[in-house]
Amino acid sequence: MTLEGFLLLAAALFAIGLYGALSQQSIVMLMMGLELMINGLIVAGGAFWYFVAPQTADGQVLVLVAVTVMALEMAMGFAVTTAIFRARDVDTTDGAEDLKG
Amino acid sequence: MAFWILAVLAVASGIAVFVVDSMARATFALLASLIAVGATFLLIDLHYLGALIILMMIMEMLVMAVFMIMFMMNPAGLMPMSMLHNKTGAAVISAAVFALLVAGIFLTDWPDRKGAPPPDPTEALGMSIMGPKMLVMMVIGVAILATMISTVVLATRRGRYDA
Numbered sequence: 001m002t003l004e005g006f007l008l009l010a011a012a013l014f015a016i017g018l019y020g021a022l023s024q025q026s027i028v029m030l031m032m033g034l035e036l037m038i039n040g041l042i043v044a045g046g047a048f049w050y051f052v053a054p055q056t057a058d059g060q061v062l063v064l065v066a067v068t069v070m071a072l073e074m075a076m077g078f079a080v081t082t083a084i085f086r087a088r089d090v091d092t093t094d095g096a097e098d099l100k101g
Numbered sequence: 102m103a104f105w106i107l108a109v110l111a112v113a114s115g116i117a118v119f120v121v122d123s124m125a126r127a128t129f130a131l132l133a134s135l136i137a138v139g140a141t142f143l144l145i146d147l148h149y150l151g152a153l154i155i156l157m158m159i160m161e162m163l164v165m166a167v168f169m170i171m172f173m174m175n176p177a178g179l180m181p182m183s184m185l186h187n188k189t190g191a192a193v194i195s196a197a198v199f200a201l202l203v204a205g206i207f208l209t210d211w212p213d214r215k216g217a218p219p220p221d222p223t224e225a226l227g228m229s230i231m232g233p234k235m236l237v238m239m240v241i242g243v244a245i246l247a248t249m250i251s252t253v254v255l256a257t258r259r260g261r262y263d264a
Contacts, residue, residue, distance in 0.1 A: 001144065001145075003211055004206055005104060005105070005108065006141070006145075008108075009138075011203055011206060013111065013112065015196070016115045016116055016118075018191075018195040018198055019191050019192060019194075019195035020118060022191035022194060023186065023187060023188055024119070024185065025185060026124070027172070028124065028168060028169055028172045029127065032118050032119075032127060033119075036115050036134065039135055042154065043138055046141075049147070051145075052212055052215070053214075053215050053216070054146075054214065054215075054217060055218075055219070057222070057229035057230075058229075060147065060222065060225070060226040061234045061237055063150050064226070065237060065241065067150075067153065067157060068244070070161070071161055072244060072245065072248045074164075075248050075249075076251065076255075078168050078252075078256075079253075080255060082256045083255045083256060086258065093186075
């Protein structure tokens with residue numbers, strides 16, 4: 001159990017999440033990718049607290065923020081998905097590429 | 102040893118999220134990954150945060166499962182279909198990011214540990230967010246309120262001023 005081990009886990013989760021966020025067509029599956037990426041950040045935050053600066057609670061506060069962000073991201077994501085599905089019957093990212101350059 | 106088992110479990114179920122056919126199954130694979138991560142926190146004295154992650158993610162993923170089934174493109178995996186776009190591009194980018202992060206992890210000279218964990222990390226966290234880090238807690242509270250309002254506004258069929 002080392003800092004490197006934890007960071008390796010964090011990097012792996014982040015990379016898998018990034019793959020999902022980039023490759024999934026379904027908007028809700030894209031959000032699963034984002035959740036996995038934040039999952040990686042949580043691991044890294046906890047590891048830095050334990051292995052680098054356990055005396056102050058800063059790392060723990062960071063994890064708390066990341067967990068909250070995860071829940072808020074999911075809530076907002078589903079609201080947006082519901083709104084765009086209702087307005088335009090779109091449930092894939094390819095159907096909502098109006099801003100594509 | 103326990104850490105590596107949990108780490109492999111977390112990564113394997115993370116991969117499973119994008120491999121399984123059904124989006125409902127993907128939700129539970131993500132839940133398994135999140136629970137494994139919560140369990141690793143129990144190994145590094147973060148009992149409160151570990152339990153918080155596990156309990157919160159169980160609820161979150163159960164809510165997510167409902168939405169997943171609502172928006173499912175491929176019900177129960179009965180119709181094999183690809184739900185991917187730009188597969189190679191995504192794989193290349195994420196592999197490159199992973200390689201970059203791993204290089205950073207092993208090449209960085211991480212600082213030595215300063216001090217030891219307090220006897221009760223949960224108390225330290227509580228004292229911190231009710232003391233010097235209270236601003237963080239207040240911002241989180243306002244963000245949650247803003248999210249609640251905006252999700253309701255976005256999800257309702259009609260706004261207040263529609264006929």
